[in-house]
Amino acid sequence: MPSEKMNDQSVSCHSVLSHPFEENTFILHRPDHSECLVVDPGLEPEKIVDLLTKNNLTPVAILNTHGHSDHIAGNAEMKQRWPDAPLIIGRHDAPKLTDPVKNLSAPFGLPLVSPPADRLIDEGECLRFAGIELQVLDTPGHSCGHVVFLCRHCQPYLLVGGDVLFRGSIGRTDFPDGSFEDLQRCIHEKLFVLPSETVVLPGHGPATTIGQEQRFNPFVGMPAGWAPANRSK
Numbered sequence: 001m002p003s004e005k006m007n008d009q010s011v012s013c014h015s016v017l018s019h020p021f022e023e024n025t026f027i028l029h030r031p032d033h034s035e036c037l038v039v040d041p042g043l044e045p046e047k048i049v050d051l052l053t054k055n056n057l058t059p060v061a062i063l064n065t066h067g068h069s070d071h072i073a074g075n076a077e078m079k080q081r082w083p084d085a086p087l088i089i090g091r092h093d094a095p096k097l098t099d100p101v102k103n104l105s106a107p108f109g110l111p112l113v114s115p116p117a118d119r120l121i122d123e124g125e126c127l128r129f130a131g132i133e134l135q136v137l138d139t140p141g142h143s144c145g146h147v148v149f150l151c152r153h154c155q156p157y158l159l160v161g162g163d164v165l166f167r168g169s170i171g172r173t174d175f176p177d178g179s180f181e182d183l184q185r186c187i188h189e190k191l192f193v194l195p196s197e198t199v200v201l202p203g204h205g206p207a208t209t210i211g212q213e214q215r216f217n218p219f220v221g222m223p224a225g226w227a228p229a230n231r232s233k
Helices: 045-054 076-080 091-098 180-191 210-216
Strands: 002-005 014-018 023-029 035-039 058-064 089-090 117-122 124-127 132-137 147-151 156-161 199-202
Touching: 014 132, 023 045, 023 147, 023 199, 035 089, 035 180, 045 089, 045 117, 058 076, 058 124, 132 180
Parallel strands: 035 058, 058 089, 089 117, 156 199
Antiparallel strands: 002 014, 014 023, 023 035, 124 132, 132 147, 147 156
């Protein structure tokens, strides 16, 4: 499937779809920069390499929203080709990188591991690479150490959301360290307080906006009882 390209005033974003789980990898860069960020390299890393080569882009950091296998499978290829690009993940999901049981690849009969993280991140940190600044938000529920990356200098804001909030759905919470209550709380308290026009780039499926999910998401939006008055101050 061809990559999809989306632009706002300050950041360009390419997406690469990897099978069999239809996982989205995102490549972020400033329009006038050759350096880029690769977020959640999936199970078909050759597609990512091809896109980077065609666009003359060089990864300067590899980010993981969480440690499930479909989001980390391309880490090894990225690190092999660009060893100086740090591999970055939330502190509490770092053990999944090197454990096929915890990253859920072993149950599918295709155990895989990633190189270990070069840097562990926590709530509130700011990452600055390739002329892009991303705020880290802890969003457990789908995975205990899940994080999302928020670009506040984009207009509109851009949220690389992993498996937290999808168009019309949410990430699964039936894994060993999942929790619907935690996921719901994080969405309401950290995501639904963002401007409604904030663009959400999810780990699976098409892009959406915060406002779209507030109004129509059947799991955490107004159909499920959420109302603007419930927003945290």
